[in-house]
Amino acid sequence: MLEMTLDKSKVQEFLRLLGENRRLFAPVKDRMGTKFSEVADPSLVCLDGLNTNLSPKEVVFPQWETLYTFKEDHANEVKLAAQETLLFGARPCDARALGLLDQVFTWEGIDDPYYLRRREKTCVVALACNTPGEACFCTSVGGSPVGEIGADVLAFDLGEQLYLRALTERGEALLKEASTLTEKATEEDKQAVQQAAAEAEKQLQAIPIPKDLAALKESFDAEIWEELGLKCLGCGTCAYVCPTCHCFDITDETKKGVGRRVRNWDSCAFSLFTLHGSGHNPRTTQAARYRQRVLHKFLYCPENFGEAFCVGCGRCITNCPAGLDLRAVLERLSSLAKVT
Amino acid sequence: MKQVEETLRQEVAKLLEDGTIDVFVGHEAASLPLKTSPCFVRSPKEVDRLVWNRICTSNLATYLPQLFKRPVGLKGEWTPPKVGVVAKGCDSRSIVGLIKEKQIPRDRLFIIGIGCEGMIDRHSVGRALGVVGLADAKVDDKSVQVIGTDGREKRIDIADVLAASCRECQHREAVLSNLTIGETPSSAPEVSHYANVAEFESKSPQERWEHWVGELSRCIRCYACRQACPNCYCEECFAEETAPKWLGVTTDLSDVFVFHLGRAFHQAGRCVDCGACVAACPQGIDLRLLNQKINKDVEELFEAQVSLSLEEAEALSSFRMEDDQSFMTEP
Known part of the structure; x- marks a missing residue:
């Protein structure tokens, strides 16, 4: 596979070149640290932050989109064309999350065209982490600060230059397109990358993750959910900042005979999430709703997809207005599993 | 302490x-x-x-x-x-x-x-750190000593990172x-009480509009502001009602505006300016300005402050003959 280096002084030029016929999404400075934004001016790109406050999932799975429009008795399809897109500087956890979303939106052979139209045209350049963030735990959930899953190119910040490793054909094509700006990586570069990778992985904390699915099932009636439910405010912050949460709602918005069918993000923490048309709600308490969020990620997803739907980015922890910490919950669930 | x-x-x-x-x-x-x-x-x-x-x-x-x-599904006697x-x-x-x-x-x-x-506003500390995270912090009477995830240390005057509500708390x-x-x-x-509102009121309508477009285009409709607010206890929020449907579910500016303005109106005469909505917002939106404008109006129109005692009637849930009626229009 292609391994190149790019002098950091040329990053802007690199992005300008590749952004000529693509939409470019990259981290920019924000009052909450950094955020992914569609960037027209590459000089705004900021690669010094770790995890952006919101995940980049919106690039392929927007918060809301129109599925089709309708007027009185006929419906109009929306065009499914999407532009070539470069997602630059996503951290390996976020890239891995895209790989998980891919599984959901192609589950059991049923493709979601709205998701796939964007995803198929998105080239992901992931940026490996040299130091972990305040709530990072990627290695505990099977990830790595230098992980490759979900990315087309993996980049390393080597101080003066970026090392770029193509991981897919799309990634290789991307690097070839910018070959006038890059150099072939030397053995020294490759060694530096190996060292940086080892350093980065060492720095991450290890937390216990409950992996005994039968024990997790048993935890359904455990007492711990009660207090967690009292603490949980029932907002959608954790789900909306999460790179793997993918639940959505579909509603019709009409105005005088004209309307649109809209798909929008939803959150299992909301009390209306499971409210039936009949008025019955199977999840009546916040405890049941909080439990759903944790068990969906660590029990139901392993059952359905073979792996937990958490990449350890820590956004739900840094952003929870009630100070809930998923790591602490997982630790308690793990010790519960050992007892039973 | x-x-x-x-x-x-x-x-x-x-x-x-x-x-x-x-x-x-x-x-x-x-x-x-x-x-x-x-x-x-x-x-x-x-x-x-x-x-x-x-x-x-x-x-x-x-x-x-x-x-x-009362716990859901519980039958028989229940004492709170x-x-x-x-x-x-x-x-x-x-x-x-x-x-x-x-x-x-x-x-x-x-x-x-x-x-x-x-109280310390965590978002303000984050802004003082810039793009890096907060690895550790120590607080004393006068300052906060923070260490960023990049290992750099910084001493911040506590007065500089107090929540905006706390700075003006009476x-x-x-x-x-x-x-x-x-x-x-x-x-x-x-x-000076309501200094932020006075400054905002002095702006042109265009500037005010631009301010709120900038703030509210950040909103992700997570409802953290609403859920953290002690006044928002409605079993069903107008934002989620479907019959009638007052607003759409999207993050289109029109939907977001209706939500935040509607919520602010529901706070009229009830908001104690605790700052919970601001602290909860994952996007750092200054919702306080909106609520403070309404608090200022209530204070000026009815010479009343919100929830200072159990005995005194609240401005918007009582009627006095001398209440300001300038807002009324001829039928």
Whole structure:
């Protein structure tokens, strides 16, 4: 596979070149640290932050989109064309999350065209982490600060230059397109990358993750959910900042005979999430709703997809207005599993 | 402050032991620096979980109504619990409001008031750090010593990272309590009240519009502001009603505006400016300005402040002949 280096002084030029016929999404400075934004001016790109406050999932799975429009008795399809897109500087956890979303939106052979139209045209350049963030735990959930899953190119910040490793054909094509700006990586570069990778992985904390699915099932009636439910405010912050949460709602918005069918993000923490048309709600308490969020990620997803739907980015922890910490919950669930 | 924390723990242990209360709602340390989490203490053995420091930012009144709701599916007799809670000035005013709005019963509540010198706003500390995260922090009376995830240390004056609400707070002691502990807080700051609103009002309509377009285009409709607010206890929020449907579900500006303006109107004469909405917002939107504008109007029109006592009628839930009626239009 292609391994190149790019002098950091040329990053802007690199992005300008590749952004000529693509939409470019990259981290920019924000009052909450950094955020992914569609960037027209590459000089705004900021690669010094770790995890952006919101995940980049919106690039392929927007918060809301129109599925089709309708007027009185006929419906109009929306065009499914999407532009070539470069997602630059996503951290390996976020890239891995895209790989998980891919599984959901192609589950059991049923493709979601709205998701796939964007995803198929998105080239992901992931940026490996040299130091972990305040709530990072990627290695505990099977990830790595230098992980490759979900990315087309993996980049390393080597101080003066970026090392770029193509991981897919799309990634290789991307690097070839910018070959006038890059150099072939030397053995020294490759060694530096190996060292940086080892350093980065060492720095991450290890937390216990409950992996005994039968024990997790048993935890359904455990007492711990009660207090967690009292603490949980029932907002959608954790789900909306999460790179793997993918639940959505579909509603019709009409105005005088004209309307649109809209798909929008939803959150299992909301009390209306499971409210039936009949008025019955199977999840009546916040405890049941909080439990759903944790068990969906660590029990139901392993059952359905073979792996937990958490990449350890820590956004739900840094952003929870009630100070809930998923790591602490997982630790308690793990010790519960050992007892039973 | 350590001493106040110790006194709090002792008092709560006594209350739980002698059966005055069944559960105490307080703050406990959260795992990240400069963060606390609400906690529910049910046994004297657990009182060491309770903390009292400059990061007890949450308005605990928000967590009270749920404790007085009959458990779903429970048949037969049910007696609501006796609940203790620690209250800053703002928490106590929200409690007064909730009692008056009949969401929590006064006679089942034991309120421990603590004078407050203002709480640290974690978002402001984050902004002082820039794009890196907060690895560690130590707080003393005057400053916050922070270490970023890049390893750099920084000492920040505590006054620079106090929550905006706290900087202007005029009610630093609980207005309703069964017991007060700690020292009397220093007198209210000499910050001109509603300075932020006055400054905003002096702008042109175009500038004001641009300000709110900028702020509200950040909104992700997570409803953290609403959920953290003690006044937002509606079983079904207008934002989610479907018949009639008042607004759409998207993050289109028109939908976001309707939500935030609608919520602000529902706060008229009820908001105690605790800052919970601002602290909860994951996008750092300054919602306080909106609520403060309405508070200022209520104060000017009705010469009333919100929820200062159980006895006094609230401006918008009472009528006086001398009330301002300039807003009325001819039929």
